[in-house]
Amino acid sequence: xxxxxxxxxxxxxxxxxxxxxxxxVAHDGSSLGSVALIFLAISLLFLGGIASYVRxxxxxxxxxxxxxxxxxxxxxxxxxxxxxxxxxSLGMVVVGLISSPGIFKxxxxxxxxMFGEWMITNWSDRASANAAYNxxxxxxxxxxxxxxxxxxxxxxxxxxxxxxxxxxxxxxxGPLIFAVVGTVVLAGGSLVSVRRGVSKRLVxxxxxxxxxxxxxxxxxxxxxxxxxxxxxxxxxxxxxxHPCGExxxxxxxxxxxxxxxxxxxxxTVIFKDGELYAEMDGFSxxxxxxxxxxxxxxxILFRNESVGEHRMILNYGNVIEDLGGGVTRDxxxxxxxxxxxxxxxxxxxxxxxxxxFASPLSPYNIVVSGIEDSSIEVSVP
Amino acid sequence: MSTVGTMKDRVAEPMKIMRRGRAALKTSLAVSALAFxxxxxxxxxxxxxxxxxxxxxxxxxxxxxxxxxxxxxxxIVFVAIGWAIWRxxxxxxxxxxxxxxxxxVEIVLTVIPALxxxxxxxxxxxxIFKLAKTSDxxxxxxxxxxxxxxxxxxxxxxxxxxxxxxxxxxxTSGQLVIPENxxxxxxxxxxxxxxxxxxxxxxxxxxxxxxxxxxxxxxxAKPGIYAGQCTExxxxxxxxxxxxxxxxxxxxxxxxxxNQLEAYTSPAAGTLAxxxxxxxxxQCSRCHQVNGLLNADGTPIISAPDQYIVSGVAPNLTNLxxxxxxxxxxxxxxxxxxxxDVWKSDSVTFGAKYLKGVTTDCLNQKDLRExxxxxxxxKPMYAxxxxxxATGGKYRGMPALGLTEDQINSIVAYLLERK
Numbered sequence: 003x004x005x006x007x008x009x010x011x012x013x014x015x016x017x018x019x020x021x022x023x024x025x026x027v028a029h030d031g032s033s034l035g036s037v038a039l040i041f042l043a044i045s046l047l048f049l050g051g052i053a054s055y056v057r058x059x060x061x062x063x064x065x066x067x068x069x070x071x072x073x074x075x076x077x078x079x080x081x082x083x084x085x086x087x088x089x090x091s092l093g094m095v096v097v098g099l100i101s102s103p104g105i106f107k108x109x110x111x112x113x114x115x116m117f118g119e120w121m122i123t124n125w126s127d128r129a130s131a132n133a134a135y136n137x138x139x140x141x142x143x144x145x146x147x148x149x150x151x152x153x154x155x156x157x158x159x160x161x162x163x164x165x166x167x168x169x170x171x172x173x174x175x176g177p178l179i180f181a182v183v184g185t186v187v188l189a190g191g192s193l194v195s196v197r198r199g200v201s202k203r204l205v206x207x208x209x210x211x212x213x214x215x216x217x218x219x220x221x222x223x224x225x226x227x228x229x230x231x232x233x234x235x236x237x238x239x240x241x242x243x244h245p246c247g248e249x250x251x252x253x254x255x256x257x258x259x260x261x262x263x264x265x266x267x268x269x270t271v272i273f274k275d276g277e278l279y280a281e282m283d284g285f286s287x288x289x290x291x292x293x294x295x296x297x298x299x300x301x302i303l304f305r306n307e308s309v310g311e312h313r314m315i316l317n318y319g320n321v322i323e324d325l326g327g328g329v330t331r332d333x334x335x336x337x338x339x340x341x342x343x344x345x346x347x348x349x350x351x352x353x354x355x356x357x358x359f360a361s362p363l364s365p366y367n368i369v370v371s372g373i374e375d376s377s378i379e380v381s382v383p
Numbered sequence: 384m385s386t387v388g389t390m391k392d393r394v395a396e397p398m399k400i401m402r403r404g405r406a407a408l409k410t411s412l413a414v415s416a417l418a419f420x421x422x423x424x425x426x427x428x429x430x431x432x433x434x435x436x437x438x439x440x441x442x443x444x445x446x447x448x449x450x451x452x453x454x455x456x457x458x459i460v461f462v463a464i465g466w467a468i469w470r471x472x473x474x475x476x477x478x479x480x481x482x483x484x485x486x487x488v489e490i491v492l493t494v495i496p497a498l499x500x501x502x503x504x505x506x507x508x509x510x511i512f513k514l515a516k517t518s519d520x521x522x523x524x525x526x527x528x529x530x531x532x533x534x535x536x537x538x539x540x541x542x543x544x545x546x547x548x549x550x551x552x553x554x555t556s557g558q559l560v561i562p563e564n565x566x567x568x569x570x571x572x573x574x575x576x577x578x579x580x581x582x583x584x585x586x587x588x589x590x591x592x593x594x595x596x597x598x599x600x601x602x603x604a605k606p607g608i609y610a611g612q613c614t615e616x617x618x619x620x621x622x623x624x625x626x627x628x629x630x631x632x633x634x635x636x637x638x639x640x641x642n643q644l645e646a647y648t649s650p651a652a653g654t655l656a657x658x659x660x661x662x663x664x665x666q667c668s669r670c671h672q673v674n675g676l677l678n679a680d681g682t683p684i685i686s687a688p689d690q691y692i693v694s695g696v697a698p699n700l701t702n703l704x705x706x707x708x709x710x711x712x713x714x715x716x717x718x719x720x721x722x723x724d725v726w727k728s729d730s731v732t733f734g735a736k737y738l739k740g741v742t743t744d745c746l747n748q749k750d751l752r753e754x755x756x757x758x759x760x761x762k763p764m765y766a767x768x769x770x771x772x773a774t775g776g777k778y779r780g781m782p783a784l785g786l787t788e789d790q791i792n793s794i795v796a797y798l799l800e801r802k
Contacts, residue, residue: 266572266595283596284523284568285541293538293552295527297688297695298574299594355695357672360685383536383552383699 005058007125011050018043084120091116115151119144160213163220169232170223267349268300271314271368271378274307278368278376291379292368296357302368304339305347313371314339318354318380319361334364338371358382428610431583435609435630436602438514438586445510449503456499514587517598520568522547524559526599528571528578528591529694530617530779531624531762532711535559547636553643554672555705556698557712560629562636563606569599574694579615582628588614603630606730608707608737619763620780625712635734642738642802643702647675650800659797662790670697670781673801693777703801704741710762710781714750721745740802748795755791757783 004012022039029035091112098106126140164183168176190208194200227233269292270281279288294300304314316337323331337352358366358381366380427433434443522543527534537543537553544550547562559582561567571580573591580599581588589599603609613624631639650656660676668676670688678684689695703709707717707725715722721744725736750761759766764780771777786794 268596284517284520284570284598286518286520287541289540291540293525293536293540295525295536295572295574298527298572301594353695355687355689356685359674359683362683381539381552383538383554 003054003057005053006128007058008050008053010121010125011046011053015043015046015050018046082120082123084116084123088113088116088120156213159217159220163216166220166224167216169228170226172229173231266301267303268294270303270305272305272307273312273314273370273373276308276373276376278370278373278378280368280378289378291381293381293383294354296382297353297355299351299353301349301351302337303347303349304342306342306344309344311341311343312373313341314348314350314368315371316350316352316366316368316380317364318352318366318382319356319358320364354382356382429583429612433584435584435607436586436604438600438602439584441510441513442587445506449507452499452503514600515598516600517568519566520600521566522561523568523570524561526559526569526571526580526591527574527696528580528613528617528624529574529696530576531613531620531764532556532698533559533578533580533613533624533626534696534698548640549644551644553640554699555643555702557708558608558627558629558706559601560631560636560639561601561603562633563603563630565602565633567601569601571597571599574696576617577615578613578617578624580611580626581614582609582611582626584609585628590615601628603628606630606632606635606733608726608733618779619765620711623711623713623762625708627708627712629737631734631737632730635738638738639705642705647673647701650797655793655796656800657797659793659795662786662793663797666784666786666790667700667794672697672699672701674699674701691777693774693779697781700798700801703798705738705802707737707741709751710754710758713762714754715747716741716751717745718747741799743799746795746799751795751798752791754781755784755786755794759783 018039022036022043025035025039026033091109094109095106095113096109098104098109122140122143126136126143129136129139167179171179194205266283268282269289272279272281272288279290280292281288282292302314302316306312318335318337320332320334323333325331337350339348339350342348354366366382368378368380370376424430431439431446432443434440520542523538523541525534525536525538527536534554534556536555537549539549539552559569569580569589571589571591572595573593575593577593578591579588580591582601585601585603586599589597591597607630609628609630611626611628613621613626615621617624650660663671663673664676664678664684668684668686670686670691672686673684676684686697688697698709704716707715707722709716717725721742725733728736754761758764758781760783762780764778764782765771765774766778766780766782768776768782
């Protein structure tokens with residue numbers, strides 16, 4: 003028997019099957035999306051089957067005279083915000099089509115969610131004559147989705163807002179803010195946990211105010227932009243390897259902090275008292291000969307502990323380019339830091355594609371420009 | 384009639400429940416027995432309960448008592464739950480008095496697990512610190528994972544050079560060769576995705592993460608081969624990403640190092656192997672390095688796997704036949720009989736057998752030839768050229784090269800000399 007609610011599931015299931023076929027045709031036989039859609043269709047048809055089997059909860063849906071409590075006998079759905087939300091989502095899809103793929107994708111996701119909510123609300127409004135029960139039924143269906151997704155969105159807002167704030171304040175203020183906020187949250191949580199009489203409204207209100215404040219400050223700082231060091235680093239393309247000889251100021255002496263947070267240092271090269279040596283994890287003694295891996299993103303940290311400004315240069319062979327017409331150009335492969343002042347340090351990331359024995363005439367090494375008699379031999383097997 | 388029927392039902396219902404209970408009990412016992420029997424494997428090269436080195440022994444010394452304590456606790460909990468389920472099953476009796484809070488019980492049930500956990504935590508922390516120690520390192524080896532094989536390179540620096548005679552870098556794959564009773568430190572990393580390095584009989588796992596170098600101690604107490612496997616899902620052929628650690632006596636290890644450092648010698652002119660050298664240069668050396676192989680003009684042939692492979696490297700085949708495995712240690716280079724002869728040999732004779740490498744009689748022709756005919760068919764590696772748009776045309780492993788049988792014959796002959 004095709005009941006009121008099973009119509010929805012059967013309809014959606016059929017639509018999913020059709021969608022799967024369209025997917026296969028549109029994606030040149032690709033099966034990934036079609037498998038998902040077929041599974042969706044099977045699930046929906048299964049739900050439709052259940053709805054038919056239980057006849058929408060043993061209520062004869064069409065015999066409204068004999069069964070005034072049947073869904074069909076209920077009044078039409080009440081006022082709802084979902085149509086408005088669905089329309090806005092569709093508007094977002096249109097805007098996204100013109101402006102940005104990101105907005106388009108978010109619009110699609112929101113449209114699906116809003117239409118889904120609309121349909122389920124419409125269905126649950128007519129589930130029985132009891133409005134409270136209908137609300138409960140709606141909750142059974144959508145709460146398993148709404149609550150985790152809502153929680154994730156809330157977390158996203160908090161994390162995004164907080165990260166914008168931390169990226170805008172100075173490196174001195176950042177840890178202080180982090181410590182203060184952490185302490186306030188911990189103290190507030192502890193207080194609430196030990197004082198049983200605190201009303202839920204008060205806690206909820208405080209959290210809401212904090213969330214609004216956090217979001218507002220986060221939005222304001224996002225509009226204001228990141229702190230100037232980060233902007234400069236971004237403009238300078240901090241992590242790129244620059245051609246040697248090009249003079250550039252050391253804009254962020256503590257850049258290595260950012261790098262080391264993301265990756266290990268393959269070798270720390272230290273220039274001290276006119277001598278160059280390296281330190282590597284796994285080797286207890288200073289090294290004047292190091293081995294680096296081939297075809298691997300190596301991060302090398304240069305630390306200048308000598309007087310004056312110095313630049314580290316990694317020589318890793320040469321490359322012969324074919325310029326056409328039988329003309330070739332032999333270029334040195336080098337990676338360099340900027341000029342680093344005493345006590346300063348900088349990390350560079352480099353990928354060495356060829357083994358060191360590929361260039362017998364241009365040995366791989368690390369040197370400091372202007373210092374002839376000290377170098378580190380580099381072996382790349 | 385209805386009264387009689389009801390009486391019958393009342394008698395029949397418990398009987399039915401008891402029959403069902405017996406059936407469930409029998410099924411549970413049968414499944415448990417099967418699970419128990421499955422743990423009685425005779426040949427279990429990756430058994431964590433058979434440590435073969437001091438690091439693994441430290442883990443074993445920790446895990447055994449923890450396992451026993453956890454086992455006893457588990458049995459107590461399951462028996463208690465089972466007894467409670469059976470004893471207080473619904474027989475139509477009145478619901479017992481509902482109470483809330485038994486402070487003594489709650490405190491006892493909190494304190495006992497806390498004490499057990501504390502008892503486990505103290506030796507665990509001690510073991511972690513012992514396993515993290517690196518100051519006593521005697522040898523350092525770089526271990527780099529990529530889809531789907533491990534590369535080992537022995538840097539010619541520090542104690543490697545001074546104490547073990549590694550005067551030039553040694554690059555190998557599939558089998559990690561280390562001297563016995565030597566504190567080896569592995570610098571583990573990855574070129575593409577996260578892998579995990581684990582030789583169960585020698586130490587615990589260590590993730591290999593792109594951009595990070597993780598340190599792992601390894602030490603084998605006696606000569607032999609110890610199997611392992613990548614333990615972090617890393618893509619299509621994760622299950623084919625295996626490794627073996629080979630422990631040799633010091634004398635045998637010195638011989639192995641000396642052999643690895645020997646200069647390349649070309650096959651004798653006019654032989655099938657010499658023909659194979661030419662085919663290798665044309666077909667294989669684009670990705671596979673063989674140190675010492677020269678172009679016609681006398682310049683060294685440098686492979687360029689960075690142009691063809693996502694990870695930027697392919698196994699170095701300079702001394703392929705000194706290893707017993709190929710293709711990420713997924714297949715043996717030795718025939719099953721020869722492999723068993725090496726694996727089952729005692730620690731005294733093991734080294735000599737291993738150092739013999741792969742001989743013509745012992746070569747596993749079948750798997751090697753199948754690999755050369757169509758590698759992706761043997762080990763899935765996303766090698767379909769039509770599906771390489773996402774990687775800019777680069778492969779994740781060895782593609783099918785379309786070699787003829789004559790070419791395969793000659794390459795096999797050439798590779799047999801790579802010792």
